[in-house]
Amino acid sequence: MLKLSTDETQTLPTIDELDSDQLAPRPKTIEQTGIHESVLLELILKHLLSGGVLTKAELVSYMGITGGIIQGLLDSAKQLAWVENRQSTSDGQMRYALSHGGEEFAKQASAKSGYKGLVPIPISQYSEICCKQSSRRNSITFEMLQNGLKSLVLPNELLHKIGPALNSSRPVLIYGPPGTGKSYLCRNLNLTLGDSVLIPYAISIGNEIIQVYDPQLHHKVGETDLNSQLDLVRGHDPRWIKCKRPLRITGGELNADMLEVQFDSHSRTYMAPIQLKANNGILLLDDLGRQKISAKQLFNRWIIPMEERRDFLSLQSGEHFEIPFELILLFSTNLNPNELVDDAFLRRLGYKIHFDALDEPLYRKIWFQVCEEKGLRCSEEMFQYLLTDFHALFEKPLIPCYPRDLLGIMSDQISFMQLKSEVTKSLIVEAWSIYFVS
Known part of the structure; x- marks a missing residue:
């Protein structure tokens, strides 16, 4: 669990504190299953x-x-x-x-x-419990965000923008040059949420069943004793799987079909769309503008879900149904947002957060942090040599990914040449010439 501060032992509320037994009580009769x-x-x-x-x-x-x-x-x-x-x-x-x-x-x-x-959960019960498990039921504070992302080096002004965005019900667009840590940050935001939720193994719409639980996405919290399912009293409904809040990441592979319920004619089963699987968690659309579906098509598809927090899906039979759109929706791109969509769509995104190069103190912090991780010694003289003779001379901004990439190349060179674990001028020259294209 995440500490709220260095001298407190409080933790973020979990589904246990909501009492999962009451949230999803174990059915005792056929009628109580809802099926x-x-x-x-x-x-x-x-x-x-x-x-x-x-x-x-x-x-x-x-x-x-x-x-x-x-x-x-x-x-x-x-x-x-x-x-x-x-x-x-x-x-x-x-x-x-x-x-x-x-x-x-x-x-x-x-x-x-x-x-x-497992026996599916009726759509009505799923919708009710999904909304009760919203990540927005408890506001994220600056201390929570700072502690959750303590392994990352980020400017405080950036945290002051990200925190309110997570508390909002609006989608968030993160944009800026490549290598500035946009995707890396998004992949770590679940550490701030930190709690667990109940995910249904499957849901039913009438007589049709859609599997929701995905072991590659939904990570169980603890193990369920299957024999205890004979017990009529203890524990929550086993048709719900207690998991960490999901983090679903999709990039260039995203297409329009992934946003809809799909029927596999071979297995004769329905597959849940990505937003249904990501409910009660985070959905990150990485590299916006490079998907198989255009940004405009994507936003047209999700106008209602983004504004009303509910989505409308359909089955092969043509039957339509509604599900909650209860997730934190993040878009990340290194393209110019104004070239992706028009102003009307940008307004609907609510939060637009720009990532850029670092100042020297933060870049220095990352550089020496990576040196320590890789067991490399680096003098102040060598660091200044890198800044003046390379970054300044070649007009390369202080991008957060450079220290890890450059020092990684140096570490490889040291292993190959059996050199001392120390950053030298010759290693910097070699790493720079390999990493950057002339």
């Missing part, structure tokens, strides 16, 4: 079709609902002659398998929808 019994029956049959012979405990872990609800579904399936009892395990657990009729029905269900995971 129609027919959808639950299809899902349990698909799990049995895939698993062959399963115990109730295994079905609990696969579907994320309590043993009592599973037993009710098994009883209904047996009445319909879809499920049969099989020989118990050595420890006395009953085992279940599909009948011939159940197998045929399960194949028909799989042909309609290939989804096979």
Whole structure:
């Protein structure tokens, strides 16, 4: 957790302090799941079709609902002659398998929808809990931001612009020359938020299911004891995964399809768009202006979400539905914003923060910080030589990425030539000639 100051031990509120048990209580009946019994029956049959012979405990872990609800579904399936009892395990657990009729029905269900995971969350419940978990429920202060980004060297005036932007509901445009730390900063902003949220494994719109949880994006906080899902009392609804606030980064690969719900005809499953996966976190669109979708198309698509904090999506069937647009939306570019979009769109962005070259004291701080990280000695004489004979002479601004890049080349040279771990004039000359194009 993040300290608010060097002498305080307070931490940012987490989802535990919101009481996840109350926020997403464990359902005890089919009705409390919010999902129609027919959808639950299809899902349990698909799990049995895939698993062959399963115990109730295994079905609990696969579907994320309590043993009592599973037993009710098994009883209904047996009445319909879809499920049969099989020989118990050595420890006395009953085992279940599909009948011939159940197998045929399960194949028909799989042909309609290939989804096979935890029981989904109804869209209404998702929208409610997503809004309650907004990162804006607690304002970020200067001390929080400073402590969260303490590993970065940033001018205080820049922090005074970034902090209010994070507290705002408006999108943020960060622009400036390449190498000034725009993307690097955005990748570290989640450290300031610092808390965890509940992410649904999947959501349902009527009988259709969209998987939201992405293990590459959503990083679990702690491990869930699947056996505890038999417990009707303790813990939150296991269909929600406790995770760090997501940070979704997309760059030149972004296209229009990634902003919409996609149906994979091979797996017969729906895939959530990037903004749905990034809800309750940060969505960074890096290198704005270099995507496969133009900046103008992108802003036209997101006019309503950016202003009203809600988005409208549709399924393959044409059914439309609404989701919260509850995220911190960041745009980063090294292009001129006025050349990307017109003034009307720039006004909608709310915050425009310019990144530029550093002054000498901050550049010095980064230089010697990187020297320490790489185990290199550098005298004041060599640092001044770099500034006067190279930066000043060649009119190269003091860009934050230069120390790490130049010293990295020097470190490589030292390893190759088996030299002393010390910055010298010859190393500076060599690194500069390699790094910069004449």
